[in-house]
Amino acid sequence: MxxxxxxxxxxxxxxxxxxxxxxxxxxxxxxNNNDSGQKLPNEIGTVNGESIPLRNFQNQVERGMAISRGSQTTMQVANTIWDEEVRNVLITQQLDELGITIEKDQIWNILITSPQIINSEQFKDESGVFVEGKLREYINNLEATKNNDDAKKAEYQNWIATEQYVIREAKKALYYNLVQAGSIATVKEGELAYRAENDKVTFKYVQIPYTSIVDSLVEIRKSDVQKYIDNHKSRFAVKESRDIQYVYFPETPSKSDEDEVKKTVNNFKEGFAEAEDATAFVNENTETTEVVKFTYKSQLPAEIAENVMGMEVGDVFGPYKVGNQYKISKLVETKQLPDSVKSRHILIRFAGSAGSDPSLAKTKEQAKKQADSILTIIKRSKSKFADIAKVMSDDTSKDKGGDLGWFNSNTGLTPTFKDFVFEKEVGAIGVVESPFGFHVIEIQEQKNQQKVVKLATINKEVEITAQTIDDLFTTSSKFESEAGKSDDAFVEVATTNNYKVNPVFKMKELDTGISGLQEQRQVVRWTFEEDTKVGDIRRFPVGSGFIIVQITAKHAAGTISVEEASGTVISILRNEKKAEMIKANNSATTLDALAAANGKTAQQATSLSMVAPIIPGAGEERKVVGAAFALDKGATSGLITGKTGVYMIEVVEKTLAPAKDSYLTERSNVSNQRSANAKNAVFEALKSASEITDNRGVFY
Missing domain, CATH: 1.20.5 (Single alpha-helices involved in coiled-coils or other helix-helix interfaces)
Known part of the structure; x- marks a missing residue:
């Protein structure tokens, strides 16, 4: 109290x-904090300040994952939906800015012409024709009953979602139509396209290749590379990225795990040798049943083939390891069989047999009766085999009278077919059933008779024990602890213990995984968390073990460094300087003089066009071919800087294609090509001109 x-x-x-x-x-x-205490945004992103709600986006991803049924990763689905959401927002903003709206009567016209709606059975009459009144009645009923219960509310929301989807698609179609309407080409552009493809030029040329100057003679300074990067920033722009290194501790059976399984299998050996019914003993003791069949030496694992082929009937061999199993095998029977057979057959299919026509009505019993009747006829007269096959067989071999040619023991035949043709003698005729139907088979020839063995095999999978997993956890934990003791400890400890350190460079925020492993979004997300610093170490479970990951570098968004760009830029700058050097050292004004001064011989490029500006032995040289078209016949150019060297050309012939009365076809082709590229091009252009906040990496 x-x-x-x-x-x-x-x-x-x-x-x-x-x-x-x-x-x-x-x-x-x-x-809305995450596990690490990092404050999470409440939207998946924004487009020019307009929010893309997180919950709606997540619902769409969940639906997308259900539809994909595992064929796509969560990140792949999220990326597809993100692009679609950004596209929808950008296009809606453009239409609003232009003052273009879709009114109610237009929306209704869109709905009653939408395939998604007019193909729905609930809006059709008895004859299968779409009825507009049924759609109106359905919508009115949904509106009236939407608050009756949860089921009605959900149905109403589904309809609203359908309606919004149709409207969004209509907006996109409207906008794209406007863009494509502007993707026109003039008749003059049509003529230019015709000329670019059909006008031809032939010219002599002397090429002084850049390779004629030793690279060491050309000085490229770090400042030169930096200047080039500054002048081409968009080309060298990079997103924020991370470098990591990791050590993988896979869940693999230990030696003790293997020894235990090997011991278990070996314990069956004595009883197996004494067992009168080897198959029954196998069925009682094996982990997975293997078919007892005749096996050729070439079909045995190479490491045991000699030993097995030297056994006597009743001998037991093993334990031996194949893959992740330990096995012992008992020799049940030996025989001499061919390794190659030539045969022919007549196939009688029945309803439901593999590869049969869905309209086939013949029953299995009828097919067997037909095959038996054919066998009776052929046994009386083998000469009728080919003629009957051409008329009666349901196999493509019928055109060759049923002839299957030669095939060896490794050919993927059905077991019953294979047993018959390899184990019966030449000349044997019989009926064999397979998944494809009934085969009337004749063995015509056999060759390469050799010893085959029939083995009964007991096997057991090597499994990872709980102790091994505990030991792996302890080992990886020890490494994780010791690797964080100093800046260099990660590599030093790994090296001391013979662990492989796997580096991963320039990992982007939306990457789905890391090199050497399957999808590991958890790792990527961790490296981009605000509180994660260079040098931090963390353990992650993977599908079959653990990885210990350390962040080694953080790279901000911007342009790549001089060192990273040097591989690309130096060769460009070097060729530019070589071109200057070549021009400075050559004052010749004629082709012959230039050739003589450089130990070259003038060559000829024949009938080149602007569409295909390929100079023999030099490759694509648009600038050089363009200069040729700009010169008169017989004229000689100055020194031209090309892709692979410096050129001088002399025009031999210019052949202009005959003028046409109309270039409407060419204009149409140019217009169609532009129109086809317009959708994606305009989307990329809108994106590049917009301010977009992307939070996908935080949630996925």
Whole structure:
């Protein structure tokens, strides 16, 4: 009672405490923190300040994953939906800016012409024709009953979603139509396209290749590379990235795991040798059943083939390891069989047999009866085999009279077919059933008779024990602890313990995984968390083990460094300087003089066009071929800087294609090509001109 009295005296205090606790709970949800305490945004992104709601986006991803049924990763689905959402927002913003709207009557016209709606059975009459009135009735009923219960509310929401989808698609179609309408070409452009393809030029040329100057003679300074990067920033722009290194601790059976399984299998050896019914003994003791069949030496694992082929009937061999299993095998029977057979067959299919026509009505019993009848006829007269096959067989070999030619023991035949043709003698004729139907088979020839063995095999999978997993956890934990003791400890400890360190460079925020492993979004997300620093180490479970990851570098968005760009830029700058050097050292004004001064011989490029500006032996040289078209016949150019060297050309012939009365076809082709590229081009252009905040990497 005393305690209750004290509680009553402190009622106000209790109310305040409970209120503060509830407030803290609500606030924590409002701030939407993740496990690391990092504050999460409440939207998946923004486009020019317009929000793309997180919950709606997540619902779409969930639906997309359900539709994909595992064929795509979560990130792949999220990326597809993100592009679509950004596209929808950008196009809607463009239409709003242009003052273009879709009115109610237009929306209705869109709905009643939408394939998604007019093909729905619920809006069709008895004859299968879409009825507009049924759609109106359905919508009115949804509106009237949307608050009746949860099911009606959900149905109404589904309709709203369908309606919004149709409207969005209509907006996109409207916008794209406007863009494509502007993707026109003039008749003059049509003529230019015709000329670019059909006008031809032939010229002599002397090429002084850049390779004629030794690279060491050309000085490229670091400042030169930096200047080139500054002048081509868009080309060298990079997104924010991370470098990591990791050590993989795979869950693999230990030696003790293998020894235990090997011992278990070996314990069966004595009983197996004494067993009168080897197959029954196998069925009782094996982990996975293997078909007892005749096996050729070439079909045995190479490491045991000699030993097995030297066994006597009743001998037991093993334990031996194949893949992740330990096995012992008992020789049940030996035989001489060919390794190659030539045969022919007549196939009679029945309804439901593999590869049969869905309209085939013949029953299995009828097919067997037909095959038996054919067998009776052929046994009386083998000469009729080919003629009957051409008429009666349901196999493509019918055109060759059923001839299957030669095939060896490794050919993928059905077991019953294979047993017949390899184990029966030449001349044997019989009926064999397979998944494809009934085969009337004749063995025509056999060759390469050799010893084959029939083995009964007991096997057991090597499994990872709990102790091995515990040991792996301990080992990886020890490495994780020691690797964080200094800046260089990660590599030093790994090297000391013979662990392989795997580096991964320039990992982007939306990358789905890391090199050498399957999808590991958890790793990528961790490296981009605000609180994660260079040098941080963390353990991650993977599909079959653990990885210990360390961040080795963070790269901000911007342009790549001089060192990274040098591989590309130096060769460009070097060729530019070589071109200057070649021009400075050559004052010749004729082709012959230039050739003589450089120990070259003038060559000829014949009938080149602007569409195909390929100079023999030099490759594509648009600038050089363009210069040729700009010169008159017989004229000689100055020195031209090309892709592979410096050129001088002399025009031999210019052949202009005959003028046409109309270039409407060419204009149409140019216009169609532009129109086809317009959708994606305009989307990329809108994106590049917009301010887009992308939070995908935070949530996926």
């Amino acid at each position: 005393a305690i209750l009295a004290k509680i009553r005296q402190r009622t106000l205090v209790l109310i305040l405490i409970i209120g503060l606790a509830l407030f803290a709970f609500v606030i924590s949800d409002v701030f």
